[in-house]
Amino acid sequence: MGGTGQIGAQILSALLATKAFNITAISRSESDASFPPGVTVKKGDYTSDSFFVDVLRDQDVLIIALAFQSPPELQSRMIAAAAKANVPFIFPNEYGSDNGHPIIRDNIPINASKTRYRDQIEQLNKSSWIGVVNNPWYDYSLPGGFFGIDIKNRSATLYDNGLTKFNTTTRTTVGLAVAKLLSLPISSSDNSPSLSQYANDFVYISSFHTSQREILTSVQKATNTTDKDWKITQSSAQGYLDESMEKLQQGDFMGMVGILYGHHFKEGLGGDYSSTRPIANGVLGLPKEDLDETTKEIVGV
Ligand SMILES: NC(=O)c1ccc[n+]([C@@H]2O[C@H](COP(=O)([O-])OP(=O)(O)OC[C@H]3O[C@@H](n4cnc5c(N)ncnc54)[C@H](OP(=O)(O)O)[C@@H]3O)[C@@H](O)[C@H]2O)c1
Incomplete structure (x- = not known):
């Protein structure tokens, strides 16, 4: 159904x-x-x-x-x-x-x-x-801005330097x-x-084991831009989680979204399952995907 x-x-x-x-x-x-x-x-x-x-x-x-x-x-x-x-x-x-x-x-x-x-x-x-x-869907989260990357306005917020690794799947x-x-x-x-x-x-299942920073770099490759073309803000993942929890308590559903993604931007909260779990892509014969190719398709250039 x-x-x-x-x-x-x-x-x-x-x-x-x-x-x-x-x-x-x-x-x-x-x-x-x-x-x-x-x-x-x-x-x-x-x-x-x-x-x-x-x-x-x-x-x-x-x-x-x-x-x-x-x-x-x-x-x-x-x-x-x-x-x-x-x-x-x-x-x-x-x-x-x-x-x-x-x-x-x-x-x-x-x-x-x-x-x-x-x-x-x-x-x-x-x-x-x-x-x-499968964690956040890549082709849903990137265009939706949920990875903290606003492609149209060339702005990004990187939590904990954007270096936390997490899994994402198309x-x-x-x-x-x-x-x-x-x-x-x-x-x-x-x-x-x-x-x-x-x-x-x-x-x-996982298409990519990546980070906000790697995704931003991939978007930059796809848009032929570099950091200097973007407004990049550094922030704390814990701060994002606390803010999102407050929003949720006030009945704002975007708080739920923030709590969900925030768990992927902070180390050790369970967003990085390929480090600890058997990934079934190989057993199932799933094709290997390329982050930059997929990003290019999403960005549409
Ligand atoms: N990993 C991610 O990034 C991510 C993102 C979004 C969702 N999800 C998860 O994916 C799963 C499916 O979500 P989805 O976004 O694919 O669903 P969806 O597209 O919003 O809806 C799926 C189907 O649910 C039925 N439906 C809609 N409203 C309903 C209602 N009030 N009562 C009964 N049936 C209703 C409709 O089927 P009919 O019209 O044929 O009845 C609709 O096509 C959920 O578990 C969700 O948590 C994951």
Whole structure:
């Protein structure tokens, strides 16, 4: 579900490209989402649990890629319906931080709110979850200014000198990773890669292990500029986190955004998972991406 969303569309497109899956998209009856050919579309009443159970019967996997503003209970009801329909695997609505890391999981409300769904799947014990960890999407965060870099106005704020390393992934790669994962055998007897290896666990994907400073340099290469063409402000990551927390407490959602990105700009808070976790890009055969090439595409020059 969510197959036309920011990440759902990428997953759907990668799954379709394999020509190996029978895909059913679940969508709200009131949604004007339209799906590509080759997908069975089930639009229905999201207040009806029986609608979900009926759609999920005989499915091998439920992929949830729902908007942040969707009702929190919706995901729980989908998970319960998947258990009733005996769906063996669920990709819960993750696609973000390393929620296996206690700091980045528990300090950021948007991450902490995802724990209950993984717990629910384990408690129901009918399905296994696989959580995709990809950190901020590169092709979303850079043009959105979330890396502290305002391309249009040539200004940047570098936290802790912009040197903190973190992982970031393009949405195409996330979509491809899900398709590659689902193309693995369900299990293997000889320790070769299988889907079951990731059961009730996270799968870690990364396009780039980089820093704000490296990204800024990459943008400068793409725009044929240097530091002297930019207004660069140095700031403290802890200060950014404190300010963002205050904003959030005043009900400003941008505070949540600041807390999330701030955790990637400060060392040791969980944004740098490739230093400690097994990155699955190799196992899944994901193509190697080039930071400067990707930046150039985003900057559009
Ligand atoms: N790593 C990152 O940088 C990053 C950035 C943003 C989001 N994320 C994560 O990615 C996941 C998916 O987010 P997204 O941005 O891809 O989602 P999205 O594009 O905002 O929405 C996905 C789908 O959710 C459905 N939807 C929208 N409003 C709904 C509502 N009120 N009730 C029920 N369904 C609703 C719609 O599907 P239908 O119209 O077909 O019903 C929509 O296409 C989330 O877990 C989010 O936290 C990660």
